[in-house]
Amino acid sequence: MARDLIHLLRTRRFLPLFVTQALGALNDNVFKNALVVLTIYRLAEQAGVDGQVIVTVAAGLFILPFFLFSATAGQLADKYDKAGLIRWIKAAEVAIMALGAFGFWLGDVWFLIAVLFLMGSQSAFFGPIKYAILPDHLRREELIGGNALVEAGTFVAILIGTIAGGLLILRGQGILIVSTIVIVLAVIGLLVSFAIPATGAAAPRLVINRNIAAETRAIVRYAAERREVYLAIIGISWFWLVGATFLSQFPAFSRDVLGGDETVVTLFLALFSIGIGAGSLLNNVLLKGQVSARYVPLAAAVITLSVLDLYVATADRRGDVQALMDVGAFVARPFGLRIVFDLTMTSVAGGVFAVPLYAIMQTRSEESHRSRVIAANNILNALFMVAGALVVVAMLAAGTGVPAVFLVLALVNALIALGLWRRLKTR
DSSP, X not given: OHHHHHHHHTSTTTHHHHHHHHHHHHHHHHHHHHHHHHIIIIIHHHHTSOHXXXXXXXXXXXXXXXXXXXXXXXXXXXXXXXXXXXXXXXXXXXXXXXXXXXXXXXXXXXXXXXXXXXXXXXHHHHHXXXXXXXXXXXXXXXXXXXXXXXHXXXXXXXXXXXXXXXXXXXXXXXXXXXXXXXXXXXXXXXXXXXXXXXXXXXXXXXXXXXXXXXXXXXXXXXXXXXXXHHHHHHHHHHHHHHHHHHHHHHHHIIIIIIOBOHHHHHHHHHHHHHHHHHHHHHHHHHHTTOOOOTTHHHXXXXXXXXXXXXXXXXXXXXXXXXXXXXHXXXXXXXXXXXXXXXXXXXXXXXXXXXXXXXXXXXXXXXXXXXXXHHHHHHXXXXXXXXXXXXXXXXXXXXXXXXXXXXXXXXXXXXXXXXXXXXXXXXX
């Protein structure tokens, strides 16, 4: 495995794309979490608004562009050279990050939220390209490894960016430091993107449909007509719903259920991100380059069992918010190690679950429509995450608690596992 992955990281066919997308994910999360922390601790009070409401609005505005622009992004990626489009998108990122730095200097929360919407738009246009370009540059037997590296790089970037943005923004000169980081990362990403080899146009005669709603329906319908592709998309969307739910609930889970402080939250973020990365890379050992869903139902079953045990371990717990444990005290307790094990198994299985589905989506799609199929995937990913967030909000508002959220996830995941086992070819 290591030799195969190292080989990919030494090739111009893959390395520049890998670095470009990882820097983009890192930049997104540095900016987003810096904005969240700055809003909660400083800007909301200055503006006389509810910080939690502003953060919720910001999260929604970051996802909204995936509904608005994914269909157009998929059409552009099929019509034009993908490498050239990446350079234009990365150039836009430099401009957006310059606006973000200006927004931090102004201290205007609404200006910064507008910048966050622009960042979401940039990510929506980049999304279909980063997965659609892989089959253009990689051989079929390299796709599992390539997708594994992209997925691992993305989650490690999310982890580093989330921690760095939150830790740095409130420090002395934090605004200057974060502003410099996001601009520098954007510029480096742009420069690296020039090393991505050209792909040519998959469908140069494609006429761009400017009716966003109609094109969105059309690309989702097209993907739904291809059974294996659509099942892979549903599986990937469920994976992102589960991941987004865990990441959003870690702070409340740590504090209110387990009695852990912010260092325990950081531990959970690290376990989850690194675990998904490790599980993604594990596919290269399990599948040996073969594009197959063989281990997807098993991975889903492991997720169900791990999350069920997480529920059993925490259903009756109530954290002592007056005497919060740090990470050392938490892992020194037997229930702490049990939770660490459950989260690790959940995240590793998540990586094993997701990567083959991406490869199936890529290889079972026609080249001329591949970017639009991946755009449909991004739309459904966003839809699942929003729907999941609404269900979680409703459950918490009803007083069910975070462990009950995990129980529902485990039960629905069991149904997903059964459905994939029965319907998706696993050879």
